[in-house]
Amino acid sequence: MSSTISLKTEFVKGIWKENPVMASLLGLCPALAVTNAAMNGLAMGLATTFVLLSSSLMISALRNFIPHQVRIAGYIVIIATFVTVADRFLAAYLPVISASLGPYIPLIVVNCLILGRQEAFSSRNGIGRSLLDSLGMGLGFILVLVVLGIIREILGSGSIFGVAILGDWFTPWMIMILPPGAFLTLGILIALANWYNDTSRSKDGGVVS
Amino acid sequence: MTEENPSQAQPEQPEIPKKPRVKPKKDPRAKLYKPETPLILASSPHFHTRDTVPRIMWNVILALVPATVLAVVYFQWAAVGIILTSVSSALVAEMLVNRVKGEAFTIPDGSALITGLLLALTLPPSFSLGSTALGSFFAIIVGKHFFGGLGYNIFNPALLGRAFLQASFPVPMTTWTWPLTARYADVDGVTAATPLGLFKFEGISSELSGLLTGNISGSLGETSAIAILIGGLYLLIRKYADWRIPLSFLLATFLVSGVFWWISPESYPSPVFQLLSGGLMLGAFFMATDMVTSPVTALGAWIFGAGAGFILVIIRLFGGLPEGVMYSILLMNAFTPLINRYTRPKFFGEIRA
Amino acid sequence: MSKMSLSTRMILVLTLITVLSGGILAGWDLVTKPKIAFHRLEALKTAIGDVLPAHDTYTSEETEFGTLYIATRDSSDDPIGFAFMAVGSGFQGELRIMVGLTPDMTQLTGIKVLEQIETPGLGTKIVVDPSNKQDPYWFPAQFVGIHVSPEIVAIKNVKPTHNNEVQGITGATISSIAVTNILNKQIADIQKAWASKGGPES
Numbered sequence: 001m002s003s004t005i006s007l008k009t010e011f012v013k014g015i016w017k018e019n020p021v022m023a024s025l026l027g028l029c030p031a032l033a034v035t036n037a038a039m040n041g042l043a044m045g046l047a048t049t050f051v052l053l054s055s056s057l058m059i060s061a062l063r064n065f066i067p068h069q070v071r072i073a074g075y076i077v078i079i080a081t082f083v084t085v086a087d088r089f090l091a092a093y094l095p096v097i098s099a100s101l102g103p104y105i106p107l108i109v110v111n112c113l114i115l116g117r118q119e120a121f122s123s124r125n126g127i128g129r130s131l132l133d134s135l136g137m138g139l140g141f142i143l144v145l146v147v148l149g150i151i152r153e154i155l156g157s158g159s160i161f162g163v164a165i166l167g168d169w170f171t172p173w174m175i176m177i178l179p180p181g182a183f184l185t186l187g188i189l190i191a192l193a194n195w196y197n198d199t200s201r202s203k204d205g206g207v208v209s
Numbered sequence: 210m211t212e213e214n215p216s217q218a219q220p221e222q223p224e225i226p227k228k229p230r231v232k233p234k235k236d237p238r239a240k241l242y243k244p245e246t247p248l249i250l251a252s253s254p255h256f257h258t259r260d261t262v263p264r265i266m267w268n269v270i271l272a273l274v275p276a277t278v279l280a281v282v283y284f285q286w287a288a289v290g291i292i293l294t295s296v297s298s299a300l301v302a303e304m305l306v307n308r309v310k311g312e313a314f315t316i317p318d319g320s321a322l323i324t325g326l327l328l329a330l331t332l333p334p335s336f337s338l339g340s341t342a343l344g345s346f347f348a349i350i351v352g353k354h355f356f357g358g359l360g361y362n363i364f365n366p367a368l369l370g371r372a373f374l375q376a377s378f379p380v381p382m383t384t385w386t387w388p389l390t391a392r393y394a395d396v397d398g399v400t401a402a403t404p405l406g407l408f409k410f411e412g413i414s415s416e417l418s419g420l421l422t423g424n425i426s427g428s429l430g431e432t433s434a435i436a437i438l439i440g441g442l443y444l445l446i447r448k449y450a451d452w453r454i455p456l457s458f459l460l461a462t463f464l465v466s467g468v469f470w471w472i473s474p475e476s477y478p479s480p481v482f483q484l485l486s487g488g489l490m491l492g493a494f495f496m497a498t499d500m501v502t503s504p505v506t507a508l509g510a511w512i513f514g515a516g517a518g519f520i521l522v523i524i525r526l527f528g529g530l531p532e533g534v535m536y537s538i539l540l541m542n543a544f545t546p547l548i549n550r551y552t553r554p555k556f557f558g559e560i561r562a
Numbered sequence: 563m564s565k566m567s568l569s570t571r572m573i574l575v576l577t578l579i580t581v582l583s584g585g586i587l588a589g590w591d592l593v594t595k596p597k598i599a600f601h602r603l604e605a606l607k608t609a610i611g612d613v614l615p616a617h618d619t620y621t622s623e624e625t626e627f628g629t630l631y632i633a634t635r636d637s638s639d640d641p642i643g644f645a646f647m648a649v650g651s652g653f654q655g656e657l658r659i660m661v662g663l664t665p666d667m668t669q670l671t672g673i674k675v676l677e678q679i680e681t682p683g684l685g686t687k688i689v690v691d692p693s694n695k696q697d698p699y700w701f702p703a704q705f706v707g708i709h710v711s712p713e714i715v716a717i718k719n720v721k722p723t724h725n726n727e728v729q730g731i732t733g734a735t736i737s738s739i740a741v742t743n744i745l746n747k748q749i750a751d752i753q754k755a756w757a758s759k760g761g762p763e764s
Contacts, residue, residue, distance in 0.1 A: 036682070062579075070572045074579050081583035085590050092597035095605075156682075157692075168695075171340065174683040175376035184351070379684055380733040 010129055014136030020113045021144040021186075022193050027113035031145055032182040034104050038161050041149030042142065043097045047090065047105055049138025051082045052114050053131060060122040060130035075118045076109070083108045113141060144189075151185050152176045262359070265500070266319030268449050272440035273326055273495065279436040280429040284334040288429050292329040294338045298345035299325030306354045320359050324348050327367035327495060330430025331488060331535070332374070333385050340381065344374040364542045365499050368535050375535070385426040403427045404486045405531040420485035431488040441494030450498035453510035458493040459484060461518025469526060477526060489521065492534035502542045509545075509552040517541045605676075613662030613672035614643040625755035627748065641665050646752050647676075650744035653736045655679040657688075657744060663710075667753050670714075673705045673745070685737035701738075704728045705745075713746040 020026040030048065035041040055078050059066075066074045087105045090098035098105070108114065117137055122130040150160055156176030158166035175181045280288040303321035307314050315321070325345050332341060348370025356362040375382045385403050403426055425432050444450040467480040483489070497503060497517055504513050517537045524533025566574070610620060610631055617633035624630075631645040644663045649656060657678050662671035675689045683693075690698050697703070708714055709725045716730035716738040730738035 062575075066575055066579075067568060067572045069568070070576055074576060077576075077579050077583050081586055084587055088590060088594040088598065091601070092594035095601045171337070171378060171381075172683065173343075173377040174379060174681075175373060177682045178376060180376060379681075383733055 007129065007132055011132040011136040014133065014138070014140040015143065016140070018137075019140040019144065020116075020137050021141060022190055024113075024116070025190075026116055027111045027141060028186075029107065030104055030111060031141075031148060032179065032186060034101055035145055035148040035152055035182060036156065036177040037100075037153045038146055038149035039097070040100055041145035043090070043094075043101060044104065045138070045142030045145040047086045047101075048108055048111060048113070048141055049135070050086050051079060051108055052117060052134045052138045052141075054082045054085075055079045055114060055118060056122040056130040056134040057127060059118050060125060060127045063123045066123075071123065072115075072119075075115060075123075079114055079118070080109050113137065148182070148185055148189070151189075152181055156181060262320070263318045265449050266323055268447060269323055269444065269495070270319060270326065272444045272449075273323075273330070273430075275436040275439045276330060276430040276433065276491065277326065279433045280330060283432065284429055287334040290338055291332055291334070291336060291341050291429060292326065294341045295329035295332070295345045296322055296325035298342035299328070299349050302346045302349035306350060306358075310354070310358075315359065318359065320353075321349055324353065324366045324370070327491075328370045330491060331367070331371045331428050333382060333428055335384055336374075336381055340374060340378055343377075344370040347373045360501055362501055363545070364539055365496050365502050368496055368539050368542075371535055372539060403531065404482070405525065420482070428488060428491075431491045434485045434490045437490040437494055441490070444494065444498070450494065451503065451507075451510045453507060454498045454503055454514045455493040457511045457514025458497055458518045458521075459489070459514075461515040462489060462521055463518075465519050465522040466526070469522070483522065483525065487525075487532045488534040492538055493517075496534075497538050497541070502545055504545050504548045504552065506549065506552040506554060509548040512548050512552065513541050513545065516544065609660040609674050609676055610645045610662075612674045613660050614645050615671060617642055620645070623759070625752065625759065627751040627755045630752060630756065643671050644752075644756070646748070648744050648748040650740065650747065652678055652688075652740040653680050653685050653734070657740060659741065659744060661745060661749065663749070663752075667749070667756065668710060670705045670708045670710060670745075673702050673741075675702065675741070680737050681734070684731070684734040687731045687734055688737050688741055691731075701729075701731060710745070710749050714742045716742045 014020065016022075018024065021028065021031050027048070030044050034044045055075070058078050059075060062074075083106060086108070087098075090101070090105060117134060121133045125133070153159055153161075154166070155173045156178075158164055158170045158172050173181070176185070277292065280292070299321045300316055303316055304314065307316075325348075328344055328348055329341070332344075348366040351373075352364060352366030352369035353359065353362045356364075404420065420432075420434060431437070441450070441455060445452045445455070462483055463480045466477065466483040469477040470479050478486075493514075497514065504510055517540075520537040520540055521533050524530065524536060610633065611617075614620075614633045618636045620631045620633040622629050622631050628646055628649075632641045633643045633645065634641055643665060644667060646661055646663075648659045648661050651657070655678070657680075658676045660674045660676055662673065663669070664671055678686065678689065680686050680688065687693075688701055691700060692698055694700055704722070705714075705728060707725070708728060711726070713726065715724075715727050716735075717727050718730045718732070718735065722729055728738075728742070
């Protein structure tokens with residue numbers, strides 16, 4: 001499949017311009033639910049990226065064999081397989097992280113980011129491009145989850161990656177490790193990103209690409 | 210291409226530099242305060258009362274004076290510190306937002322001052338000043354200006370600030386001290402449950418005289434029912450608050466809690482106790498009546514008050530918390546657009562479809 | 563491929579995908595299963611070790627109210643303590659608490675909350691209280707030596723004076739009471755169950 005879009009663009013777009021969480025609002029359930037600490041955000045991001053990469057590989061390889069009518073069923077079975085692999089990997093080798101993420105690892109199956117990329121990209125592109133796209137999207141997802149996790153952990157627990165950085169003078173804002181803190185932080189982050197995009201666009205002369 | 214067809218390219222070119230740059234919008238309210246233009250073309254209504262936003266706001270502040278004075282009398286320097294911190298942080302936050310949005314300073318309209326003062330009156334006397342400032346900032350920046358500023362906010366900003374503090378610092382927000390003038394004043398800063406907390410967790414009723422005068426433990430401005438009533442009645446008489454909202458709020462609380470009390474007087478507190486305790490009076494007269502976040506129609510006001518009263522009793526009797534005025538008003542705030550929509554009066558001659 | 567009818571192709575492809583998935587999962591299960599089982603057993607052993615005094619081994623006994631773990635030393639067959647998992651509802655969701663009892667089942671030797679979804683920073687103090695720098699485990703620790711009859715009571719604002727009283731958590735009254743309620747109910751159940759199985763030696 002030939003495409004006019006450069007390979008670099010396919011990779012980079014997922015990190016900022018088409019960032020799954022900030023631009024497409026995909027995968028919000030894990031982005032909101034597990035980011036009460038930076039470590040949890042990182043683990044969830046890595047697990048999701050693993051599932052994204054391996055299902056992209058398989059689906060782009062099989063894309064010409066899967067009949068259009070049953071493609072969603074096929075994709076879901078493939079995604080569920082890799083989610084189970086990731087879930088059992090964490091349970092077997094990283095039991096502490098597995099316990100703190102709880103049911104959210106199995107729930108990667110219904111993360112629309114993954115199914116969305118398969119349907120929109122991997123089922124129409126070759127293996128190389130699909131992997132690049134998935135890697136970019138996965139990195140974008142990890143980036144947002146870790147940033148969310150860091151902000152919420154600093155304000156909600158006074159630490160980063162479990163290391164206390166704020167002294168005893170700081171009273172943690174409990175709300176930040178509760179669900180409302182996730183919504184507030186993500187909302188403010190998206191607002192800032194849109195504001196940044198708007199101002200940098202108007203500097204270009206008001207042309208929206 | 211362009212070299213061959215200069216005629217086609219020309220009309221497009223001069224347009225680009227001409228494109229008017231979007232100027233930062235000035236606050237449309239600034240016009241309302243000082244009408245400078247001699248001729249104004251406007252749609253109805255053409256007759257105005259002398260009420261302006263600042264006039265209403267300053268009257269609300271006047272009505273809050275009795276409760277504020279009593280707060281200072283009962284809790285002394287603790288109250289002074291919290292009130293000053295909360296109000297000044299609200300003003301600073303308002304100024305910052307004005308600066309960032311590039312609009313006219315809106316401090317003179319008094320709304321930020323009210324938000325700061327109301328928030329202070331809902332805080333426990335031992336609350337830390339730093340957290341108070343944080344709550345004020347949240348109330349003004351997120352509660353008011355994220356939604357578009359005064360007149361656009363869905364939720365009462367002061368209550369939203371309080372909800373933020375409640376979720377952030379649950380222990381300090383529910384640690385109460387006796388007023389310095391109360392019976393137990395000989396022990397310095399002893400913690401004490403509020404009358405509602407005492408009833409909920411230990412089954413002890415409080416004396417009604419304490420609830421009326423405010424010589425009980427509780428938030429700064431909510432302990433005395435009488436002080437709030439004086440200010441509240443002033444607002445109602447001057448028509449700066451819709452009388453239907455506090456009346457229906459209090460009535461619904463009285464009736465619903467009365468039914469439970471009638472069924473089992475041992476396990477549920479009396480409706481009179483429910484009316485006088487906690488933040489109900491302050492909430493009913495000063496927070497539920499916020500013009501921006503309550504329905505505009507008469508029927509809507511009844512529904513709003515009754516709904517808040519019902520939710521309040523349910524939270525107080527069956528929820529995990531002893532007090533629920535804040536949540537009941539915030540929940541009904543969320544319903545306000547819906548209530549407005551369904552209680553819209555008919556046009557003259559309109560036939561229901 | 564193109565000669566095949568569409569429905570045959572659909573069936574064939576989906577079957578292939580599921581067989582492939584099943585193969586991957588079966589293989590991966592062989593690798594991870596022993597490790598996961600090992601972690602589970604370790605967690606159980608640690609939990610029992612945390613709530614009971616030092617012992618060499620334990621046996622498990624199925625009762626109508628769940629599994630009862632009986633800890634013994636190598637030197638004698640007399641149990642030195644019992645442990646069981648108490649499950650009940652907390653403020654927001656299920657609490658799973660490992661409970662340790664003395665051989666006569668009248669005193670607690672320790673409790674450990676293994677699973678909970680209480681409010682972070684408040685109800686979670688039933689596990690660990692980071693705001694108390696000297697003694698973050700003060701809440702579970704005070705259950706050691708507590709008498710289970712007539713029943714365990716969580717009290718507020720005053721220091722416990724009786725041997726069946728523990729100090730509740732300020733701001734998390736419901737979580738504290740949930741723990742004592744679960745203990746009271748299920749200790750009574752397990753006492754009955756053990757009595758019907760031969761009972762404590764007393």
